[in-house]
Structure formats: C-alpha cells, structure tokens
Amino acid sequence: MAAADREWLPMAATALAGSAAVAYAVYHLKKTAPKNRPPSPPPYHWLLGLSNFAHAPCFAKPDLHRYATEWANKLGGVYVVYIKGPFYVVTDALLVNQVISRGDMGMPKHPEIYRTTDEMLTFGLPQLFSTADESADIFRGYRKGLAPCFSLENLKKSFPKVRACAQKMVSLWETQCLATGDAVITDSWMSRATLDIIGQVGFNYDFKALDSEHNEFVEAMHENLVALSTSLGEDPIGAILAKFTSVYEAVKSRGEPPADDQSIGANLMRIKKPSTGEPFPEETVFASLTGMLIAGYDTTAATCMWALYDIARHPDVQKRIAQELAGAGLLQVPGQAHARQLEWADLTAFPYFNAALKESMRLHTAAAMGTFRQCPKDAMLGGWHIPKGSTVFDPCSIHLAQLDVLNSTCSTRQVFDPQRWLGEAPTGAKPAPTSNTVHLHASTTGAGPPVAEGSTASGPTKPSFATPQGHAGVPPGKAMLPFSDGTRSCIGMNLAYMDARTILLAILSKFWLELDPSVGSHAEVEAAQVMALVLNSGVPIKLRLKSHVPN
Numbered sequence: 001m002a003a004a005d006r007e008w009l010p011m012a013a014t015a016l017a018g019s020a021a022v023a024y025a026v027y028h029l030k031k032t033a034p035k036n037r038p039p040s041p042p043p044y045h046w047l048l049g050l051s052n053f054a055h056a057p058c059f060a061k062p063d064l065h066r067y068a069t070e071w072a073n074k075l076g077g078v079y080v081v082y083i084k085g086p087f088y089v090v091t092d093a094l095l096v097n098q099v100i101s102r103g104d105m106g107m108p109k110h111p112e113i114y115r116t117t118d119e120m121l122t123f124g125l126p127q128l129f130s131t132a133d134e135s136a137d138i139f140r141g142y143r144k145g146l147a148p149c150f151s152l153e154n155l156k157k158s159f160p161k162v163r164a165c166a167q168k169m170v171s172l173w174e175t176q177c178l179a180t181g182d183a184v185i186t187d188s189w190m191s192r193a194t195l196d197i198i199g200q201v202g203f204n205y206d207f208k209a210l211d212s213e214h215n216e217f218v219e220a221m222h223e224n225l226v227a228l229s230t231s232l233g234e235d236p237i238g239a240i241l242a243k244f245t246s247v248y249e250a251v252k253s254r255g256e257p258p259a260d261d262q263s264i265g266a267n268l269m270r271i272k273k274p275s276t277g278e279p280f281p282e283e284t285v286f287a288s289l290t291g292m293l294i295a296g297y298d299t300t301a302a303t304c305m306w307a308l309y310d311i312a313r314h315p316d317v318q319k320r321i322a323q324e325l326a327g328a329g330l331l332q333v334p335g336q337a338h339a340r341q342l343e344w345a346d347l348t349a350f351p352y353f354n355a356a357l358k359e360s361m362r363l364h365t366a367a368a369m370g371t372f373r374q375c376p377k378d379a380m381l382g383g384w385h386i387p388k389g390s391t392v393f394d395p396c397s398i399h400l401a402q403l404d405v406l407n408s409t410c411s412t413r414q415v416f417d418p419q420r421w422l423g424e425a426p427t428g429a430k431p432a433p434t435s436n437t438v439h440l441h442a443s444t445t446g447a448g449p450p451v452a453e454g455s456t457a458s459g460p461t462k463p464s465f466a467t468p469q470g471h472a473g474v475p476p477g478k479a480m481l482p483f484s485d486g487t488r489s490c491i492g493m494n495l496a497y498m499d500a501r502t503i504l505l506a507i508l509s510k511f512w513l514e515l516d517p518s519v520g521s522h523a524e525v526e527a528a529q530v531m532a533l534v535l536n537s538g539v540p541i542k543l544r545l546k547s548h549v550p551n
C-alpha cells in the first residue's frame with residue numbers, strides 16, 4: 001500500500017476514538033444524571049448510544065418481550081429506553097395502576113403513537129382504540145354507543161351462536177383429526193373459530209373461516225401483524241383491510257337495524273356525535289368496524305391457543321378440569337350416556353377451569369404490547385422523575401403477567417399453577433382472596449388509583465419487579481391486567497371471556513389433549529415466542545386428540 005494511501009489512517013483512528021469517547025460520555029451521562037432519572041439498559045450498539053435510538057433495534061425484533069423482561073428484571077419497576085427519544089417503561093404493578101387510572105397520576109393514551117397505529121390499521125382514520133382525547137366525539141360516542149354490545153344481557157343472547165361455532169369446530173376435529181390421527185394445528189383453528197365468532201356475533205356476517213383449512217384473511221393478517229410489530233410502523237396493512245369492505249357493505253345494506261339488534265355492526269350504524277347529534281362520516285364508521293374486527297379476534301385466538309397449550313402440558317390440570325366437567329354432566333365419554341349441551345351458566349360454573357384460563361393468561365397474555373401513554377405534567381413515578389410530555393410505555397401485559405401476583409417467590413413466577421387463584425396457594429405464598437376467581441365482568445372502568453404507600457416519595461423506590469420476595473401488598477386484581485383497566489380498558493373483555501370459555505369448554509369436554517412431539521419442550525416453545533401484537537407461539541402448537549376414558 002502506498003504511503004499516501006495510508007495517510008487517512010491516523011485521522012480515522014482519531015475519529016473512532018473520539019466517537020467512542022463521546023458515546024461513552026453520553027451513555028454515562030444518561031445513566032448518572034440527573035439523579036432521579038430512571039436507569040437505562042446499555043445501548044444496542046455503542047454507536048447508537050450517541051443517538052436517541054439507543055434501543056430502537058430491540059423494538060424492531062420479534063423477541064422484544066425477552067429484552068423487556070430482562071431489562072425489567074435488572075433495572076426494576078421503571079426504566080428508560082431510547083427509541084425515537086426517551087420511552088419510560090413502567091413494569092411495577094402499583095405504578096402501572098397509577099398510570100392507567102383516572103386518578104391524579106393517570107395518563108392519557110399517547111396521541112402520536114396511536115396515530116401511527118391508525119396509519120397502519122385503519123388508513124389513518126381515527127377510531128375508538130386510538131383516540132387519545134377522551135373528550136372527543138369519537139371516544140365519547142363509540143365508548144358509550146358500543147357498550148351495550150358487551151353487556152352480559154346482550155352476550156347471553158349471542159351465546160347460542162358462539163356455542164354453535166365451537167361445536168362446529170369440535171365436530172370437524174372429530175372427523176378430521178381424532179378419526180384420522182392427524183394433529184390439530186391450534187393456531188390456525190383458533191384464529192378461524194374466533195374470526196367466525198366475531199363475524200357472526202358482532203356483524204351477523206359469516207366469514208366461513210372454519211370451513212376450509214386455509215383462510216386467506218387469517219393467514220394474510222397474521223403475516224402482516226408480524227411485519228407490523230417488527231417494523232416500527234413502516235408496513236401498513238391497508239391491502240388486507242380492504243377485505244373488511246365486504247363486512248361493512250353487508251352491514252350497511254341491511255339499512256336501519258331493528259331496536260333489539262345490539263350487535264357491534266348495528267350499533268356502529270346508530271352512533272351519533274354526542275356534540276352535534278349528527279352521524280359520523282362514513283369513513284369513520286368503516287375505520288371503527290375494522291378496528292373492532294382486528295381487536296376482536298386475534299387476541300382471543302391467542303388466548304385460547306395458549307390455554308390449550310398450558311392445559312395439554314399439564315395432565316394433572318387437565319384431569320381436574322375433566323373431573324369438574326364430568327361432575328356437571330358435560331364430559332363426553334364414548335360408551336357412556338350422552339353428555340348434556342354447554343349452557344351459558346356453565347361459563348362461570350367451574351372454578352378450577354377458570355383458574356387455569358386465568359393462569360394461562362398470566363403467563364401468555366394476548367395484548368402483549370401493553371399501552372402507550374403520555375405524561376400530561378412533570379411527575380414523579382415511583383420516585384423517578386418523568387418529564388411532561390414523555391412517552392410512558394406500560395407493557396402491562398408482558399411484565400405484569402409474569403409478576404408474582406400472589407406474593408410467592410421469584411422461582412414460582414413462571415410456574416403454571418391454577419391453584420394460585422383458588423386460595424390453595426403454593427408453599428410460602430399468601431392465599432388469594434376468594435373474590436378473585438374469574439367472572440364475566442359487568443364493568444372494568446371506574447377503578448381509582450390504588451393506595452400506593454411511598455409511590456410519590458421523592459427518592460426512587462426499590463426496583464420492585466426484581467424483588468425476590470415479590471410484590472408484597474399488591475392486590476392480585478391490580479397486578480393481573482390482561483385487559484388493562486380504567487377508562488381505556490378493553491371494551492370487548494366480556495365477549496373475549498365468553499368466546500374463550502365456550503371454545504375451551506367445548507374442546508375439553510370432548511377430547512383429552514396431548515402435545516404433539518413436534519412442539520418440543522416448554523423451554524423451546526418459550527424460546528420461539530414472537531411478538532406480533534399478540535404474543536405468538538413461534539412454532540405451531542399441534543395437539544393430538546384422544547377420547548376421554550371412564551374414570
């Protein structure tokens with residue numbers, strides 16, 4: 001190499017050393033000053049440490065949940081990451097409750113971040129899910145106008161449709177899987193079943209997704225959700241959403257819905273702007289319809305898939321559920337008297353089954369991205385300073401799901417133990433209040449801020465997530481937030497519970513489930529999980545079916 005060619009070397013070395021020194025200084029400054037700024041994980045790459053994107057690559061990865069959990073374990077209940085600027089991540093159960101409450105410390109949804117979801121999901125048009133301003137017509141009109149769809153009274157009327165879908169699926173499993181010995185690919189079946197249910201219950205529309213093994217919509221949607229959640233919003237899924245047009249057209253073509261039709265579609269057509277009494281523009285109604293369809297099926301499908309997985313990998317749990325069902329005359333055993341049909345009252349009648357579902361939702365909660373809030377004023381959260389206007393990201397579903405909700409030790413956090421919801425707590429754990437067994441909830445709103453001793457103290461609280469003793473003093477109901485809470489809690493929670501319980505009870509009363517060997521060990525499944533708005537298994541969860549045998 002000629003000497004002249006090498007002249008740039010010292011300059012390059014100096015520039016590199018200079019950048020490293022600046023990166024270190026920035027990283028050090030971020031970590032140390034000011035004193036009450038929450039801790040931050042090391043940057044993804046030291047060069048990124050120079051920018052406001054220090055952790056952005058982690059948020060574009062499908063295993064974001066792993067980073068987030070690791071950081072929470074190391075850094076505690078509040079930490080800060082740099083994506084496009086600082087994002088304050090809150091994982092402490094009590095603090096999350098403050099952030100999502102209506103109280104003094106309550107924070108509204110983040111307008112810009114939810115605007116991005118609009119761009120990705122509803123052609124940029126606002127709808128209930130993404131509206132940050134709770135005084136806006138869209139929030140007031142749709143939250144109130146859609147509430148009757150999810151009342152227990154209305155859901156009870158829809159229950160026969162849900163049961164019919166679940167029974168149809170079970171019959172198909174009988175001929176296509178039990179009789180042939182083929183495995184059931186739960187991910188696909190659950191998506192197709194929940195799509196059919198939301199179609200029929202919500203919009204009197206039959207997607208016929210259960211009728212064929214491959215459903216174009218389900219498959220395209222899944223692929224796009226993976227792309228969406230790993231692309232920081234650069235992959236609009238408009239092409240898929242165009243398929244919702246047919247549902248909208250069907251609902252619209254029916255004209256004025258009869259007064260007793262409280263389906264989502266009918267109410268979407270009725271809702272008027274509270275401020276003027278005028279109808280919303282047609283595109284807003286369409287965006288709301290797509291929003292409800294998206295929110296209404298994939299989350300429930302993932303919940304059912306994980307519950308089947310958790311129950312199948314715990315034969316002891318499955319046996320106890322079978323005993324509950326047998327006791328109620330629901331277990332279908334070949335050669336024995338015909339089991340009775342599932343009824344509405346059965347959905348809340350089985351404490352052990354419901355505890356198993358709840359425990360599965362704790363470990364593999366569906367809405368894994370949590371919620372994004374904006375801090376309305378300079379605030380102290382757990383003793384840390386959160387500047388006005390900052391983004392507060394509460395991946396409630398990831399972290400709280402893993403919290404030790406009943407004060408047992410860290411080592412039992414990851415254990416699937418329905419018992420923890422039933423008062424027979426594992427060794428060393430405090431029993432749960434009996435009122436904490438799962439019910440179809442009449443309402444989730446109205447929760448005030450929890451009384452959090454020390455939460456407004458001037459010094460940072462200890463990183464409670466990482467406390468080996470767990471969250472002493474956190475009421476279990478406050479640490480388990482799969483549907484969030486407060487004014488922006490999930491409006492569809494009751495429908496989700498009805499769907500999930502009906503589907504699972506229909507399956508469990510008919511079949512004994514075993515995991516197909518292709519699923520691998522639990523550690524392998526955990527390692528394969530991906531975030532695609534919902535927490536996905538990453539490997540197909542295949543089940544082998546057997547008939548129940550007499551006791």
Ligand code: HEM
Pocket residue numbers: 128129130143198291292293295296297299300303365366367370371372397481482483484487488489490491492493495496
């Ligand atoms: C197991 C199933 C479900 C889970 C785990 C779930 C979870 C959640 C969570 C955590 C939120 C708050 C998100 C945020 O703050 O950004 C939410 C909001 C919402 N969910 Fe669900 N959801 C489920 C099923 C459903 C169903 C079946 C529907 C409707 C058919 C639905 C409709 C909505 C809507 C419209 C919102 C926005 C509410 C608002 O901001 O006022 N969800 N859901």
